[in-house]
Amino acid sequence: MKTAIEGIAVFDDFFSEAFRAKLETSLYEMQYDIANCDRHDTQKYCNGEPSEDFIERVGLREELEKTPLAPYAHYEIMSTGTNVDTPGLPHYCHIHTGQFVFLYYPAKTWRHEWGGETLFYGRDGREIVYASPYTPNRCIFFEGMTSHTIRSPTTLVPFPRVTFGIFFQKKHGFFEKLELP
Numbered sequence: 001m002k003t004a005i006e007g008i009a010v011f012d013d014f015f016s017e018a019f020r021a022k023l024e025t026s027l028y029e030m031q032y033d034i035a036n037c038d039r040h041d042t043q044k045y046c047n048g049e050p051s052e053d054f055i056e057r058v059g060l061r062e063e064l065e066k067t068p069l070a071p072y073a074h075y076e077i078m079s080t081g082t083n084v085d086t087p088g089l090p091h092y093c094h095i096h097t098g099q100f101v102f103l104y105y106p107a108k109t110w111r112h113e114w115g116g117e118t119l120f121y122g123r124d125g126r127e128i129v130y131a132s133p134y135t136p137n138r139c140i141f142f143e144g145m146t147s148h149t150i151r152s153p154t155t156l157v158p159f160p161r162v163t164f165g166i167f168f169q170k171k172h173g174f175f176e177k178l179e180l181p
Ligand SMILES: [Fe+2]
Pocket: 094, 095, 096, 148
């Protein structure tokens, strides 16, 4: 684990290169819909929700077992989401109540001048306490109550900014404090 600030853990070189490539390709081949952006119905964006079939087909749970987040490999997955961001697309601060969020950057390469950072706010929601550059093969595991948003990628980026999210939920009750293995 490279970085951990309250409620946010960051893991680099998370999956094997073979699985990163497989997941990236599978996300590109998936079906996408036009959906509301961060619950704002006036802003639409491209959203994909990998199904349990998808998770099984790519072998996600088996791959999670090989990572520091192995104890979560067989947790109940509330939902999954894939964001596809292009230059100029805004996002809005939001939370995921009672869930733990697994955020993953599947692209093979990324350059700083392409932007697209994920921004996290502190508990009072006033200051940005952590900004993660889009870092290939990085996983950020965080408490869903941590307010966050995305800085749009710049016009220099030659392909969409794709992220893969898993939203874990307990069968009974809610996640509150980050419980790392
Ligand atoms: Fe989110």
